[in-house]
Amino acid sequence: MRLTRLRLLLPALLVAALAVALSSCGGGGDNTTGGEESAGIPSEFKAPTAAPDNAAEGGTLTVLNEGDIDYMDPGAAYYQVTYELTLATQRSLMGWPPDATQPEPDLADGQPQVSDDGKTITFKIRSGVKYSPPVDREVKSQDVKYAIERSLLSGVPNGYTRAYLADIEGFAQAEQQLKQDKTTAPEISGIETPDDQTLVINLTRSSSVPVIQALSLPVSAPVPEEYAKQYDAESPSTYGQYVTFTGPYMVQNDCDIKVDTADHTAEAQNSDCSGKLTGYKPGKEIELVRNPNWDGEATGDYRPAYLDAVTVQEGFADPTSASQKILTGDSQVSGDFPPSKTIVQEVATGNKYTPDQMVAVPSGGNRYIALNVTKPPFDDIDVRKAVIANSDRTALRNTRGGELFGPVATHFIPPLIPGFEEAGGIQGPDLDFVKNPDGDPAVAKKYMEKAGFKSGKCEGSDCDVTMVGDDAPPGFDTATVFKNQLEELGFSVDFQPVSHDIMYTKFCSVPAQEPNVCPNVGWIKDFNDPQSILQVPFSGDSINPSNNSNWPQLDDPAINKAISSAVTITDEKQRAEAWAKIDDQVTALAPAVPWVWDNDVLVRSEDVNGVANLFNGEWDLAYTSVSK
Amino acid sequence: MASLVFLTLLIIVAIAAPLVVDIFGAPGPNVEDQNALNSTFATATGPSSVHIFGVDGLGRDVFSRVIYGARVSLVVAFVATFFATILGVIAGLVAGYFRGWTDTIISRAVDVLLAIPYLMLAIGLAAACTFSTGSSGTSAGCFGGHIDLQTPILVIIGGLLVVAGVAWASMRHLDEWATGATGVGAILLMLGLVSIPVPSVKPGIGVVIFVIAVTSWTYIARIVRGQVLSLREKEFVESARASGAGHSRIIFREILPNLTAPIIVYASILVPQVILYEAALSYLGVGVVDQPSWGQMISDATGDFSTYWWYMLFPGLALLFTVLAFNLVGDAMQDALNPRAKKT
Numbered sequence: 001m002r003l004t005r006l007r008l009l010l011p012a013l014l015v016a017a018l019a020v021a022l023s024s025c026g027g028g029g030d031n032t033t034g035g036e037e038s039a040g041i042p043s044e045f046k047a048p049t050a051a052p053d054n055a056a057e058g059g060t061l062t063v064l065n066e067g068d069i070d071y072m073d074p075g076a077a078y079y080q081v082t083y084e085l086t087l088a089t090q091r092s093l094m095g096w097p098p099d100a101t102q103p104e105p106d107l108a109d110g111q112p113q114v115s116d117d118g119k120t121i122t123f124k125i126r127s128g129v130k131y132s133p134p135v136d137r138e139v140k141s142q143d144v145k146y147a148i149e150r151s152l153l154s155g156v157p158n159g160y161t162r163a164y165l166a167d168i169e170g171f172a173q174a175e176q177q178l179k180q181d182k183t184t185a186p187e188i189s190g191i192e193t194p195d196d197q198t199l200v201i202n203l204t205r206s207s208s209v210p211v212i213q214a215l216s217l218p219v220s221a222p223v224p225e226e227y228a229k230q231y232d233a234e235s236p237s238t239y240g241q242y243v244t245f246t247g248p249y250m251v252q253n254d255c256d257i258k259v260d261t262a263d264h265t266a267e268a269q270n271s272d273c274s275g276k277l278t279g280y281k282p283g284k285e286i287e288l289v290r291n292p293n294w295d296g297e298a299t300g301d302y303r304p305a306y307l308d309a310v311t312v313q314e315g316f317a318d319p320t321s322a323s324q325k326i327l328t329g330d331s332q333v334s335g336d337f338p339p340s341k342t343i344v345q346e347v348a349t350g351n352k353y354t355p356d357q358m359v360a361v362p363s364g365g366n367r368y369i370a371l372n373v374t375k376p377p378f379d380d381i382d383v384r385k386a387v388i389a390n391s392d393r394t395a396l397r398n399t400r401g402g403e404l405f406g407p408v409a410t411h412f413i414p415p416l417i418p419g420f421e422e423a424g425g426i427q428g429p430d431l432d433f434v435k436n437p438d439g440d441p442a443v444a445k446k447y448m449e450k451a452g453f454k455s456g457k458c459e460g461s462d463c464d465v466t467m468v469g470d471d472a473p474p475g476f477d478t479a480t481v482f483k484n485q486l487e488e489l490g491f492s493v494d495f496q497p498v499s500h501d502i503m504y505t506k507f508c509s510v511p512a513q514e515p516n517v518c519p520n521v522g523w524i525k526d527f528n529d530p531q532s533i534l535q536v537p538f539s540g541d542s543i544n545p546s547n548n549s550n551w552p553q554l555d556d557p558a559i560n561k562a563i564s565s566a567v568t569i570t571d572e573k574q575r576a577e578a579w580a581k582i583d584d585q586v587t588a589l590a591p592a593v594p595w596v597w598d599n600d601v602l603v604r605s606e607d608v609n610g611v612a613n614l615f616n617g618e619w620d621l622a623y624t625s626v627s628k
Numbered sequence: 629m630a631s632l633v634f635l636t637l638l639i640i641v642a643i644a645a646p647l648v649v650d651i652f653g654a655p656g657p658n659v660e661d662q663n664a665l666n667s668t669f670a671t672a673t674g675p676s677s678v679h680i681f682g683v684d685g686l687g688r689d690v691f692s693r694v695i696y697g698a699r700v701s702l703v704v705a706f707v708a709t710f711f712a713t714i715l716g717v718i719a720g721l722v723a724g725y726f727r728g729w730t731d732t733i734i735s736r737a738v739d740v741l742l743a744i745p746y747l748m749l750a751i752g753l754a755a756a757c758t759f760s761t762g763s764s765g766t767s768a769g770c771f772g773g774h775i776d777l778q779t780p781i782l783v784i785i786g787g788l789l790v791v792a793g794v795a796w797a798s799m800r801h802l803d804e805w806a807t808g809a810t811g812v813g814a815i816l817l818m819l820g821l822v823s824i825p826v827p828s829v830k831p832g833i834g835v836v837i838f839v840i841a842v843t844s845w846t847y848i849a850r851i852v853r854g855q856v857l858s859l860r861e862k863e864f865v866e867s868a869r870a871s872g873a874g875h876s877r878i879i880f881r882e883i884l885p886n887l888t889a890p891i892i893v894y895a896s897i898l899v900p901q902v903i904l905y906e907a908a909l910s911y912l913g914v915g916v917v918d919q920p921s922w923g924q925m926i927s928d929a930t931g932d933f934s935t936y937w938w939y940m941l942f943p944g945l946a947l948l949f950t951v952l953a954f955n956l957v958g959d960a961m962q963d964a965l966n967p968r969a970k971k972t
Contacts, residue, residue, distance in 0.1 A: 318931070320931045320932070340931060340932070341669055341670055341671050341685070342671055342685075342931070342932040342935050342936070344669055345666065345668075345669040345671050345935075346935065348668075348669065392660075392662065394662055395660050395662050395686075395687070397670075398662060398665055398670035398686075398687070399670075399686060400670075401669060401670050401671075402665075402666065402667070402668050402669040402670035402671070403668065404668075404669070405670075438662070471913070473928075477685070477686055480686070481660055481686060484658055484660065495918075497917070
């Protein structure tokens with residue numbers, strides 16, 4: 001998923017923590033082959049991934065956010081900050097306990113059965129899982145089928161089903177059907193429900209790995225068709241205002257849920273209710289309460305759900321003061337913003353706050369500076385190599401913060417994602433132009449000469465380049481530093497600072513308007529598989545006239561071919577190797593300057609027993625507790 | 629006297645900034661010295677032997693940025709004050725001398741401008757002039773910058789009107805028609821020039837000067853108008869008129885020389901205001917972006933002032949002393965040139 005300002009990536013700390021998680025998680029398979037020693041997250045900032053034995057039940061936690069979630073509707077939810085809520089309020093087929101490196105069964109009763117040819121996946125659904133009031137009924141396999149089908153509606157703007165689930169049989173026909181009837185969720189024939197407890201997914205090719213991974217995302221959270229249909233008939237769907245929940249928490253609605261703080265149960269006070277959410281005030285506040293119909297023990301939920309309620313407060317525009325409020329306050333945690341590097345230093349040195357009030361989690365994301373390969377001067381691979389070689393990427397990383405904010409990137413697959421080590425790990429591939437993280441002017445000169453610039457500096461009218469980047473730190477600082485680095489090579493840079501949203505929607509994601517340089521782009525995994533890192537940002541097939549995320553506009557036939565065949569590999573080892581090779585190919589074409597695999601840095605109040613979710617890189621609300 | 633010495637030094641330092649920075653062995657203002665940052669947290673570090681004023685959060689030398697910042701402050705101060713004074717004097721002369729509807733239009737325009745909170749207006753203008761997203765996507769320039777057809781039309785018509793107005797005034801009389809045509813032409817010309825798309829108008833010092841000049845001429849215009857209203861009734865003007873002098877001769881040869889003292893005084897009072905104005909705009913993020921400026925440095929430092937006092941303190945002191953010096957010099961000018969205005 002695209003990095004938004006709502007979730008800033010900070011990678012280095014986490015890697016070590018993940019290694020721990022790996023050993024404790026048996027079922028997921030060994031997808032990380034190392035990285036802990038290279039990630040460099042000091043042990044005191046490793047995120048706890050389990051609640052302490054004496055974790056207390058009850059209490060209300062306040063999450064401070066800068067911005068709002070994207071969509072309350074689980075079919076459209078995509079931001080990290082939204083996942084923070086869906087992980088605690090929805091049970092999708094597969095889920096992510098805080099320490100998981102591979103999806104584990106949540107609504108599914110055990111790992112799915114995959115046929116030998118990798119084309120049929122069978123899920124068993126747990127019995128007894130009930131929807132929150134006012135739906136109140138038990139979840140059936142048909143509800144998951146409907147949830148996936150409705151995500152194709154234009155009124156449910158899902159960001160990933162078309163990328164990862166298009167291999168389901170009947171997907172193309174469903175898209176056709178949608179053209180005739182835009183407001184009814186189309187039938188996908190490849191999703192079968194032989195009985196209420198069974199869900200069978202038939203694929204056209206052996207892409208079960210990304211499909212199962214994608215079914216760990218909120219799109220597979222069940223949606224009751226008879227209840228949601230009326231809302232889905234509108235475009236955009238209004239189901240987001242009437243969401244029903246299956247997890248331990250729910251957004252307060254007009255059924256007026258009241259939590260008993262003595263025995264930590266909840267009850268609906270109003271039985272004559274529509275399910276309209278009253279606890280979500282966009283841009284201001286989200287009020288979560290216990291879901292009266294959730295019974296974790298009886299339905300095999302791994303979530304302990306200590307808290308009685310969670311309040312998300314939005315609109316904290318200044319991360320520094322918000323961090324200070326959390327660090328000095330009670331029962332608060334940070335949501336979508338990282339603390340500034342100054343705050344990080346103050347916490348880490350223990351001068352003002354306790355160091356354990358801060359943790360770092362590898363986000364599984366990268367940040368890079370995209371060089372537009374479709375027009376001069378960056379259509380010349382030697383010029384691009386020179387730019388990368390000359391770039392002091394440590395200086396770029398330092399604009400966000402020190403090592404805690406992540407290691408300097410040398411390629412694109414981030415630490416802890418399968419394929420990271422195979423692609424060269426922290427050291428990266430053996431390419432002279434990415435080797436030195438502090439930049440190497442001699443190598444840069446060599447490539448400039450190769451590109452025909454005898455002096456080693458760019459000369460001529462093609463050397464006037466345009467750049468559109470963030471107008472606020474830290475993105476603005478990154479752009480400023482990179483501008484200087486380009487000028488060292490003789491380029492003359494016309495830098496237009498704009499807001500982060502505008503940077504994407506008007507410039508960098510619109511190929512027709514794209515400047516030569518987009519310094520503030522980045523990508524975070526959709527799930528723990530290298531496909532979700534490389535496919536959308538570097539496949540020529542994914543270039544769109546708008547909302548484009550292949551920012552360099554790289555369209556290389558060899559890479560496109562390698563991607564489409566790597567998607568169907570089911571063997572873990574072969575899969576990691578294949579994607580690592582694609583990573584090598586991409587890095588060798590020098591379409592972008594990779595400069596950080598970032599860590600998410602999170603802070604908490606002293607009385608919060610914070611547990612971080614390593615998959616999502618946020619606090620896990622279903623595991624975090626408040627000490628009395 | 630001390631202020632004069634300080635200002636002279638400041639001007640020399642600003643002009644010879646690269647030399648001064650070299651003498652002190654400091655790196656250039658945009659050099660990001662990674663070794664100067666805290667090695668673990670990449671945060672700013674305080675004064676040291678290499679960086680005598682410390683470095684900011686990107687590793688840039690604060691001393692060198694303060695020195696280079698003086699250039700921005702002084703250039704903006706003098707150029708913007710110059711334009712604001714010219715605009716104000718012309719508007720005041722024309723309004724006061726011709727009275728009637730000319731005066732009404734100009735005076736009401738001044739009233740309207742004064743009624744708009746000047747900082748808000750400046751922020752709006754600066755934001756519009758530095759960047760905007762029109763229907764065509766990329767565009768920069770005032771008024772959306774996508775006035776493609778209008779630009780040449782405005783420039784041509786405006787230019788013709790100015791030429792016609794000046795020609796009319798020099799061949800016939802400097803009357804309402806000449807001043808009206810010149811004024812309207814100048815406005816059209818300005819509109820045309822600022823609406824030229826992308827490369828010509830970029831965020832930065834030019835826009836800041838434009839914005840400050842456009843919002844600062846009003847006080848001078850009022851003062852000059854008031855003076856002219858009384859001067860034009862004086863005997864020497866009467867006699868000039870009786871002996872057949874034209875409007876332009878009366879305005880420029882009879883009235884203007886009598887206004888020299890107040891104009892110099894008010895211009896010198898305007899200078900420190902303009903410096904603060906520029907600092908405020910840069911502080912708010914709509915000012916100078918491509919080179920170091922004191923307001924911008926103070927703005928960068930606000931978030932972390934309690935920890936990194938040095939990169940607010942030094943530009944702050946520079947701003948304080950510069951404004952103070954200009955104020956004292958302005959005061960002295962007033963005493964010297966306009967003794968009657970002396971406080972009783």
